[in-house]
Amino acid sequence: MNAENSIDSSTQEKLSRRSRLQEELRVLAVDDDHNILQLLKTALSAFHFNITIADSGANALKMIEKADKPFDCFLLDIQMPAMNGIMLCKEIRKIAEYKQSPILMLTAMSDREYVDLAFVAGATDYVTKPFDFLELRSRMSAAQRLVQERRIAEANGARKSTGVKRQKFPLDEAIAIEGIERxxxxxxxxxxxxxxxxxxxxxxxxxxxxxxxxxxxxxxxxxxxxxxxxxxxxxxxxxxxxxxxxxxxxxxxxxxxxxxxxxxxxxxxxxxxxxxxxxxxxxxxxxxxxxxxxxxxxxxxxxxxxxxxxxxxxxxxxxxxxxxxxxxxEQQAAPRRLLNGPTVTAEQEMVRKKAYQNVLRDLFRDEPSLRNE
CATH class of the missing domain: 3.30.70.270 (Reverse transcriptase/Diguanylate cyclase domain)
Known part of the structure; x- marks a missing residue:
């Protein structure tokens, strides 16, 4: 009986965890254009996202502060009076529970200067108006996957006991380098x-x-x-x-x-x-x-x-x-081979170096993008 209860408890935990991971994405959209907000609310609701709207940066921060449950994702317009979307993005990133949350800039500002400022401020993605709803759905789905991955990581971390020796991450893992601008x-x-x-x-x-x-x-x-x-x-x-x-x-x-x-x-x-x-x-x-x-x-x-x-x-x-x-x-290994009794003559080593130089020269000639321009 105890074994059956244990199995039921384990199954229930897995189902509960899976349910949490598959919850609707809670999105806060911020834009001073009410027509855009209503359009986003209609479209994203049809895509089964839980959408909340705010018409200014100040109101958005109040909603974030008063929210019973944290938002999962943000859609921000750049051109807004008083507090623009880039300033709002910086403020959101200052809040501990939103440091990893997807933030999509949804804006008519396509100049490189704004793109740079947005990503440096902490934006995850950048969608320019007028936008295609299928593309927006694709970007939102990508944001949802990021949220689910984070939930899985948090669930795994919560199950680990404290004091456990930190595991070495794989060399090929592109870990996040936090706390450095740009x-x-x-x-x-x-x-x-x-x-x-x-x-x-x-x-x-x-x-x-x-x-x-x-x-x-x-x-x-x-x-x-x-x-x-x-x-x-x-x-x-x-x-x-x-x-x-x-x-x-x-x-x-x-x-x-x-x-x-x-x-x-x-x-x-x-x-x-x-x-x-x-x-x-x-x-x-x-x-x-x-x-x-x-x-x-x-x-x-x-x-x-x-x-x-x-x-x-x-x-x-x-x-x-x-x-x-x-x-x-190869260049550093050549002197060691000579000192340890080389298997090739000095002339052969010189031929090998020249061969490398020729390969590089041919590569850079065939691929102009590899040269300094």
Whole structure:
């Protein structure tokens, strides 16, 4: 009988948890245009979202404060009197329970300046008016998936007992780097790039920065030290790009991406040297008992007429830094082979290096987006 009760209790808990995860998305839409608000309420209700509306930033904050149950998602217009959507987004992000909540900017403002400001303020996605309702439904469904993933993570975390040793996250996990302005999470960064592609911004470039020997560092360091190292790298990148306002994101595997509107003024070697100097300073301030350095790849133009093309260009930037790390490993290994009794002659080693140079030259000639522009 006790076993049956235990099974029933376990089943009931699972059903209850599944029910919580599948609850309707509670959405707060904020716009000073009442026609837009009514349109959103009608459309999103038809899509089975639980929609609440507010006609100003101040009223939205009052609703958030008085809500019996937290909202899951926000739709914000940018152009509003007194408190615009970007200011409201910043205020929402200051509230602890909304630091991870999806915030979609639904606005007629498509200028790059507003796109940058919105994502830096904490926006998850950006939809321009006039919007297509099927596209809006798709974006809202993506937001719903984010909410469900967060609920699952919170449910899993609640079941863990306190005092348990922190588990090391996988190297390829694109963990969030919190507390640094202009550092976007993975999902927000992809949405940012896709929004830029709609503006046909051909003078935007990306460069990848990679923690050297990331796999060894990940294995050697504690989770706290490795995450602290990633935080130091992100701080170094944003600190050196205050004037240009570059957007940064961590992509996993020790790789960061940095996007700049315009060409990178410094060359690869200069940027790498400056980043490593700054990183060393951060590590010294923390009294870190280890050393680390980063590798900088060539900048890649993000010019594209499609969203997928822009994301492919981002991947090329990552490939460029990984290729450079591979070449550097080969160059560092060559002297060791010579000292230990090389299996190849010095002339053969020289031929191998020239072959690498030829491969790189051919690659950059065939793929103009891999060259500095």
């Amino acid at each position: 550092v976007l999470r993975n999902t927000e960064f992809d949405n940012y790039i896709m929004q830029l592609s709609q503006g046909r911004l051909f003078n935007t470039h990306a460069v990848a920065v990679k923690l050297a020997d990331a796999a060894r560092m990940h294995k050697r360091l504690t989770p706290e030290n490795f995450e602290g190292l990633l935080h130091d790298i992100a701080s170094s990148m944003t600190g050196l790009t205050k004037k240009t306002g570059d957007i940064v994101s961590y992509r996993g595997d020790g790789v960061f991406l940095m996007v700049r509107h315009g060409r990178f003024g410094t060359d690869q070697a200069e940027l790498e040297m400056a980043l490593n100097r700054t990183l060393l300073s951060h590590l010294s301030e923390r009294n870190a008992e280890f050393e680390a350095q980063v590798i900088v790849g060539d900048s890649v133009s993000l010019r594209s007429l499609s969203k997928s093309g822009s994301l492919m260009s981002v991947n090329r930037a990552i490939e460029a830094v990984e290729l450079r790390e591979e070449v550097m490993r």
